[in-house]
Amino acid sequence: MLKKISFTVNGKALSLEIDIRESLLEVLRTRLGFTGVKKGCGVGECGACTVLIDGTPIDSCIYLAVWAEGKSITTIEGVASKDGELSKVQQAFVEEGAIQCGFCTPGLVLTTTALAESGKEYTREELKRELSGHFCRCTGYNNILKAAEKSLKPEEHQCACGHHGEK
Amino acid sequence: MYNIKGYLDACTVSEAIELLAQNPNLRIIAGGTDVLIKMQHGQFQEAELLSIRTLESMADIKKLEDGTMIIGALATFSQIFNDPIIQAEIPALAEAAVSMGGPQIRNIATIGGNICNGATSADSASTLFALNASLRLESKTGARLVPIREFYLGPGKVDLKPGEILTEFRVAPEDYRGFGGHYIKFAARKAMDIATLGVSVMCKVAAKTLTEVRIGLGVAGPTPLRCVEAEEFAKGQEISKDTLAQIGKLAVKSTNARTSWRASKEYREHLVEELVQRALKTAIVRAGGEELA
Ligand SMILES: Cc1cc2nc3c(=O)[nH]c(=O)nc-3n(C[C@H](O)[C@H](O)[C@H](O)COP(=O)(O)OP(=O)(O)OC[C@H]3O[C@@H](n4cnc5c(N)ncnc54)[C@H](O)[C@@H]3O)c2cc1C
Numbered sequence: 154m155l156k157k158i159s160f161t162v163n164g165k166a167l168s169l170e171i172d173i174r175e176s177l178l179e180v181l182r183t184r185l186g187f188t189g190v191k192k193g194c195g196v197g198e199c200g201a202c203t204v205l206i207d208g209t210p211i212d213s214c215i216y217l218a219v220w221a222e223g224k225s226i227t228t229i230e231g232v233a234s235k236d237g238e239l240s241k242v243q244q245a246f247v248e249e250g251a252i253q254c255g256f257c258t259p260g261l262v263l264t265t266t267a268l269a270e271s272g273k274e275y276t277r278e279e280l281k282r283e284l285s286g287h288f289c290r291c292t293g294y295n296n297i298l299k300a301a302e303k304s305l306k307p308e309e310h311q312c313a314c315g316h317h318g319e320k
Numbered sequence: 321m322y323n324i325k326g327y328l329d330a331c332t333v334s335e336a337i338e339l340l341a342q343n344p345n346l347r348i349i350a351g352g353t354d355v356l357i358k359m360q361h362g363q364f365q366e367a368e369l370l371s372i373r374t375l376e377s378m379a380d381i382k383k384l385e386d387g388t389m390i391i392g393a394l395a396t397f398s399q400i401f402n403d404p405i406i407q408a409e410i411p412a413l414a415e416a417a418v419s420m421g422g423p424q425i426r427n428i429a430t431i432g433g434n435i436c437n438g439a440t441s442a443d444s445a446s447t448l449f450a451l452n453a454s455l456r457l458e459s460k461t462g463a464r465l466v467p468i469r470e471f472y473l474g475p476g477k478v479d480l481k482p483g484e485i486l487t488e489f490r491v492a493p494e495d496y497r498g499f500g501g502h503y504i505k506f507a508a509r510k511a512m513d514i515a516t517l518g519v520s521v522m523c524k525v526a527a528k529t530l531t532e533v534r535i536g537l538g539v540a541g542p543t544p545l546r547c548v549e550a551e552e553f554a555k556g557q558e559i560s561k562d563t564l565a566q567i568g569k570l571a572v573k574s575t576n577a578r579t580s581w582r583a584s585k586e587y588r589e590h591l592v593e594e595l596v597q598r599a600l601k602t603a604i605v606r607a608g609g610e611e612l613a
């Protein structure tokens with residue numbers, strides 16, 4: 154059974170016929186080519202397939218594509234600016250060496266982006282809790298946590314006066 | 321691809337009920353975190369799904385004028401954890417909500433699905449048991465209110481009749497006001513794990529006495545349960561280490577734990593005895609009692 158849905162992916166409005174049996178993961182990866190959405194476990198355990206739906210992280214492997222009707226979806230491809238400049242969160246992951254093979258990275262960057270955009274403050278324990286839906290097989294979680302903490306720090310004040318970091 | 325044969329979206333509760341009455345083979349899907357996993361394991365073949373996820377009226381959390389708390393069946397675990405009314409009035413339920421799954425699962429899994437799925441490990445169940453929550457079930461022939469203790473019939477089996485839909489949970493004011501509560505989820509991992517044991521305790525204290533204690537357990541038997549014997553003993557007892565020890569021992573009597581790959585029966589019983597005491601200690605403080613050394 155086919156169904157027509159309209160939604161936006163990374164700011165671009167799309168309309169397409171999808172099979173009701175498809176997961177959002179399948180539509181994003183195979184139909185639309187957003188291969189930054191990774192398939193790890195396929196059963197909601199690992200977080201590799203995380204995307205933001207109206208700003209909220211969800212596992213796209215256990216989200217039916219029909220549910221995307223009217224939603225605004227962000228994948229990792231939509232995080233950097235159009236001219237390729239990395240977002241603050243991406244930059245923090247690079248600087249903290251929070252990446253090895255990179256398989257878990259798109260999901261972690263997206264969840265961290267949602268946390269940063271919430272404007273809330275998180276303790277270290279709360280951050281661990283908020284990132285606990287992502288498995289990383291490579292780096293260990295320390296650098297990832299550091300990167301997330303860096304991403305959530307308020308912008309440092311930078312101006313010609315030379316008082317770098319002071320407000 | 322999921323093994324789905326048909327898919328319908330209900331726009332209103334009455335439409336959902338009408339569709340269910342017309343086609344008893346329809347399977348309700350809310351967050352889908354149990355349904356879709358079961359499909360992948362081949363448990364449901366060629367499913368005909370009725371999605372209720374857009375029924376916004378069923379996602380509300382509110383307090384009625386008479387103090388009754390209403391928790392919509394479609395409220396997600398993230399929503400419950402972040403809800404200011406739940407945090408203020410029933411913090412133990414917020415604790416239970418945030419102990420469940422991981423953030424992406426909590427963002428989509430619903431409390432209604434958690435209970436209708438019928439698992440003894442459901443993280444919201446023991447607290448809803450301790451709260452004497454009741455379930456509002458609607459069908460074409462009308463609505464009925466069922467106490468949660470009567471809703472569970474056996475492992476994975478609940479008293480949801482064909483054509484029925486769970487619309488909301490209700491907690492009466494006398495079942496949460498004045499109580500202090502605490503939920504402990506015991507699992508091998510801190511996150512993204514199914515409970516080895518879930519313990520939810522609610523209590524009321526006056527001076528140095530326990531005036532009421534309620535103990536809800538998950539994974540201590542084929543369904544969630546209450547420790548009635550321990551609760552009756554506790555009423556009117558002076559708060560002391562000895563009282564708590566006795567309550568812990570009596571709690572084990574209500575259980576029917578079994579050995580699974582997660583833990584042996586003996587280990588689970590030991591956990592019941594120990595964790596009931598720990599949860600009660602915290603609940604006492606939250607109910608305004610003094611901390612036991
Ligand atoms: C990775 C992962 C981790 C998990 N971790 C936990 C955990 O830590 N603790 C825990 O308790 N659970 C856990 N679960 C299980 C699951 O997420 C929960 O049980 C969840 O609350 C189910 O809600 P849902 O909305 O997704 O239900 P669905 O899958 O949509 O539905 C579940 C069942 O309830 C029925 N149903 C749903 N809503 C209604 C309604 N309103 N009226 C009538 N019938 C209805 C459906 O027909 C189905 O039989 C986990 C699942 C996954 C995939």
Ligand code: FES
Pocket residue numbers: 191192193194195196197198199200201202203212213214215
């Ligand atoms: S692939 Fe979706 S959570 Fe693992």
Ligand code: FES
Pocket residue numbers: 251252253254255256257258288289290291292
């Ligand atoms: S960097 Fe390899 S899985 Fe995380």
